[in-house]
Amino acid sequence: MxxxxxxxxxxxxxxxxxxxxxxxxxxxxxxxxxxxxxxxxxxxxxxxxxxxxxxxxxxxxxxxGFVNCHSHAFQRGLRGKGEEGDGDFWTWRQQMHRLVTTLNDEDFEAHCTQCFTEMRDAGVTTVGEFHYFHHGEKDALHKYDEIILRAAATAGIRIVLLSAFYARGGVEIPELNAGQQRFRTPGVDKFIESLVAADRVCAQNNKSAGIEKLQTVGVVAHSIRALTVEDLGLLVKHAQTEQRVFHMHVEEQRAEIEQCLKGNKGCTPLRCLLDAGVPDMSNCTLVHCTHSNEKDMRDYMEGRGGNVCVCPLTEGSLADGLPRWLVRKDQVVVGSDSNLRIDLLEEARWLEYGQRLWTERRGHFSVVDLVNVLTVNGARSMGLPIGRISEGCYxxxxxxxxxxxxxxxxxxxxxxxxxxxxxxxxxxxxxxxxxxxxxxxxxxxxxxxxxxVPDGLTVMPSTATSTGFGGHRDRGPFGSGWNCDLCWRREDLSTQTEICAPVSSGPAGSVTSASGNGAAVEKPLPAAFLALLKQASPDVLALARVLIDIDSVSGTEIPMARALETWFQAHGYEVQLQPVEPETGKQGLGSRFNVLAWPKGTQPSSLPLLFNTHLDVVPPFFPSGLKPDPLDPSKQILTGRGSCDTKSLLAAMLLAVQSPMLAALKEKIGFIFVVSEETTHQGMKRANALNLQPKFLIVGEPTAARVMRFQKGILKLRITCRGVAAHSGYPHLGVSAVGLLLDVLERIRKAPYPRDDLIGETDLNVGFIEGGQAINALAEHASAMLMFRLVSEPKVVHDIVSAILRELNESVKFDKGKKGVEDRIYLELITQNAPVDLTHVDKFLDKSRWNFGTACFNTDIPYFKSSVGTKSFLYGHGDICDAHCPREYIGVDDLRSCVGAYARMAKELLESGSGASKLSNEVAQPPAAKRVKR
Structure with missing residues (x-):
């Protein structure tokens, strides 16, 4: 570049x-x-x-870039809580205080990192973080100030740390309650010293990032409830003298105004501020002003030049109401406040809608006004040269x-x-x-x-999700953290034809992408990650956390491949990164790699045993964490995307082969880790080109410490119905495709399907239904997506569904004139694979030492091809029911015991003697061919 x-x-x-x-x-x-x-x-x-x-x-x-002028990032942890039932701001505030008392350092940082990352995806480039959650339960004052700055750096967002002075529990209430204790600040002098200390942290972070004013510090008086009028005057004057921005919650609640009138000689909160004697308040932003009166607002906005921040989505959520007297549109900004939902376009929309509801007229904020609210007005509130596409601005x-x-x-x-x-x-x-x-x-x-997708642009990791790596590791998109140059496809702008830009191979411990001139762009993994990956025998928990903290949602697996390349090279293995085409439907993410590793001096095609699992995880990414087991608080669980499915199991596999139990057998064991198991199985299909011929394949999936004897098959179908549009008041003139689809689905759901004494029932899920073009018209089109979990060959169920559709089509066909009679109902096969008979496990494993079960989920096993009748063993710790969900976890004890379990399984298989000699070319038959009942 x-x-x-x-x-x-x-x-x-x-x-x-x-x-x-x-x-x-x-x-x-x-x-x-x-x-x-x-x-x-x-x-x-x-x-x-x-x-x-x-x-x-x-x-x-x-x-x-959009400017979010008011945020409490940690309050993202309240999502979904308290939305039911009666209540108001004050009942919500009690819930917020309860959250505060439960958050530890790690949880606080995780909430903030995820929140800031979501802001970036919502178009926010600068956030004013109104920060009063200063410290942990027993920590030094302002410890959390540094944590929140670190979270912002991880997300790559520009931040003004609006550090809040919070010294009392309410007007005429000197003591802070339990929740407020973690907001406590000392006197004004000490508080100002903390601002200077935060300046130093910001300066160091800006230097590391190489970006000017990436992090700055402003002054906040939390509210008139949290400080005296005397302290308020000192703070607002300090902000003006030191050229800092000043923010404050003002008149969000009528009760606050009533308390202030009583405790401050008949003055409203806004009047208390105006009486502080500061004539120019252009550096001030007052948040909410929901119940402020017109006289005070005109004095503040027109007379003193002050800004007002409105947070419509939060005000709606808390039933606060919306402000009326926004008398200067060029001094109005918006914020996401509680971060229940982060969408600044929606905040701007409801800023205008709020005025419409007050006046019953449209057109208070023009489109230009609203763009300015999100940009240049926000820049004024933050005191930064941003908000314009203009020379000299950032x-x-x-x-x-x-x-x-x-x-x-x-x-x-x-x-x-x-x-x-x-x-x-x-x-x-x-x-x-x-x-x-x-x-x-x-x-x-x-x-x-x-x-x-511009070529060669330096970008930060995707996230859809979070970019944090959890804990206290080397992290962040700038400076010492991890920059991920995503791999894009280029587009020939003259022909609008997509041209694949292949991903080049790069050094271990780095992330590779195609740049604008075709060269590979490499960004290293964090130093702490690399150090642990190179350790001879790291703790399995630490290794699992490093792998979990690498975002590898399907399609973005390159960093995981690089991490494993580092591991294998440091542990004496040959390693090959096999390119795999971009994830289906995500071509812009570029190619990625399967990882094949084998002991030096051997050939991968001759190894008798391979460990296998997948590199990808389902979205959204979230980093690792440790929490008490809710069922047994004396134990711990490991959380994070992939903690259950299957990065913890991958870590256990790596360390199992390092264990003394397999010291004499290590030269017989290799690894094949693949991409896209969670989606299209592209990785395993591509791995077949490696011509691997192991006798045994140990496949890691969370099976709750049971060896699977069967794996159900799958059949995915799409049913499409064609109707005739007509006015819904005259249904005899048409045919509703939606009504037809409902009839079809009813028949399909009630039909008898195969069952098996050992595997169980055929399961059907109607996953997607769509159709119709208007509520007052008979639908022209409708469709549904079905997934069957099979205990029989796919053809058996496919034939049942086909027969139902043929029968229904006979009664609803329509005349197309010269084209003849055509069906209204169509069946499309999406994908299928038969059940997998894994009962060979009985021959090779000691039944007294292992538990057995049936997998009702799909894996890569049906897609692995060999000519020697490879026997697959599906096994892992953790429960599949705890995967693919926000609570995803594995018990730490389960993780640790999984290392030994994998080692024992490999040893049993490699020493199986006569059992191993039975492997010949015998191919397992699907169980349905033997035991299916109808």
Whole structure:
């Protein structure tokens, strides 16, 4: 990458309007905008010279990055709690205090990291974190200030730490309650010293990141409940003297105003602030002002130049109401507050809707006004040179995709109309496809359209989820943390033809992607990760946590492959990374790797035993953690995505082969770890090209410490029904495809299917149903997706369904004239595989030492092909019922015992003697062929 990057978007927000033919040049070192020009640009793609890159973004709207002016990140932990039943702000506040008393350092950091990451995906590049949760239960004051700055760095978001002074429990209530104790600050002098200390931390973090003002500090008076009028005056004057921004909760609740009137000589909270004697309040932002009176608001906004932050989604959630007297639109900003939902487009929408509900008229905030609320107004509130695409401002951008489905099939939109459609018709997740902070990009890889994927841009890990790696490890997208250059597909802009950009191989312990000039871009894993991966025999819990803390949602498995490459090279193995095509439906994420490893001096095709599991996990990613077992608090559980399925099992496999039990057999054991098991099985299908021929394949899945004797098969079908549209008031004139589909599904659900005495019943799930074009019209189209868990050959169930559809079609066929009579109901096969008979386990394993069961889930076993009749052994600790969900976990004791269990299984199989000699070319038959009953 050159010294600068010039972006050529389809439209850019410049000078308060959308303009075409804009070129925005950003310094790749300082992250500042160097130049904004407007002239017709030739099409280019990738590097065009030694001094800079140009990137075409023809279908993008480039906006200044959104500014979230008010957030309490830890309150994200209250999602889903207290939404039922009666109550108000004060009952919610009790729940919040209960949450505060339960959060430890790790949980607090995890909540904040995830919250900030979600903000980036919602288009937020700068957050004002109104921070009063300063310390743990017994920790030094302001410990959590550093934690929250670390969380922001991990998410790669620009932050103003709005550090709050909080010294009393309420107006005329000097003592803090149990929840408030963790908000406690000392006197004003000590508090100001803490601000200076936070400045030093921010300066160090900014230096490490190489981005100016990535982290800064502002002053907060939490509310009139939390401090005296005298202390309020000292703080607001200090903020002005030291050129810091000042924020405060004001008049959110009527009860607060009543308490203040009683305790402060008849003054409202806002009047207490105005009486502090500060004539210029342009550095001040008051949050809520829900019940403020018109006189005070005009004095504050028009007379003193103060800003007001409205948080409509939180105000709606807490039944607070919305403010009336927003007398200066250019001084209004928004915030996500409790972070129940993070969507600044929706906050802006409800800012306008709130005024409409007050006045019963439209048009209070124009589209331009609302864009300014999210950008330049927010910059004023944060006191930062952001919010504009203008020379000298930081290169913080939010990108909107003009090709987003929600913006399609509308009459031709003019420039600002795209923004109006986004603001009033879309969620941020539907239209926002990437953000940049200081010129460093974070795309939303599952969503980002091909033409919006610029080559060579440095981006942060995807997340859809969190980018944190948990605990206290070396972390963060800047500086010493982990930058992941995602692997994209390039698009030839002249032909709109997708061209695959292959992923090059790179050094161990790094992440590889294709850059604009075809070169590989490498970013190292965190140093702490690499150090542990190179240890001879690390603790299995520590190893599992490192693997869990690497985000490898299906399609993004490259970092996991690199981590395992590091492990195997450090432990004396040969290792091969086998390229696998991009995840189906996620081509923009690029190729990734299966990992094959074998002892030096051997050949992988001749090894008698391979350990196998998968590198990918289901979304969303969340990092590892340790918690008390809810069933037995004396024990611990390991949480995190992949803790159960199956990164913990992968760690146990690696260490099992290192154990003394297998010392004499180690040269007979290899590993094949694959991608996309959770989705398409592309990894295992591709692995067949390696021509592996083991006698035994130990497959790791969470089977609750039972060896599986059977695995149910699967059959995925799509049923489509075609109707005739008509007015719903005259149903005799048409045929409802939805009604027809419901009849079909009723017959299918009631039909008798095979059962097996040992495996069980055939299970049916109707996963998706869609159809119809209007509520007052008979549906023209309807469809459903079905999944069967099979105990028979797929053809048996397929034939049953086909027969039902043939019978129904006879009664509903329609005449197409010259084309003849056509069916209305269609059946499509999506995928299938037969049940897997694993009863060979009885021959090789001592029944007195192992428990057995049936797997009702699918695995990669049916997709592994060999010519020697490989015997698969499906086994692992942890319960599949605890996977694929927010609580995913494995017991720490189960994890530790899994190491020994895998070692014992491998030893038994390799020493099975006469049993092993029976492997010949015998191929297992599906159990249905032997025992299926109807």
């Amino acid at each position: 050159g010294t600068t990057t010039t972006y050529l978007p389809g439209l850019a927000w410049v000078g308060g309007r959308l303009e075409k033919n804009v070129a925005v040049t950003v310094c790749n070192t300082s992250g500042k905008i160097l130049k904004v020009t407007q002239e017709k640009q030739p099409k280019v793609n990738g590097n065009i010279g030694p001094d800079g890159d140009k990137v075409q973004l023809p279908n993008a709207i480039l906006l200044p 290169g913080d951008f939010t990108m909107i995709d003009m090709r987003a489905p929600v913006l399609q099939n509308i009459d031709t939109l003019k420039a600002e109309e795209f923004l109006a459609a986004a603001l009033y018709a879309a969620a941020g997740s539907e239209v926002i496809c990437g953000t940049a902070v200081g010129g460093r990009w974070r795309p939303r890889p599952i969503f980002l359209p091909r033409a919006l």
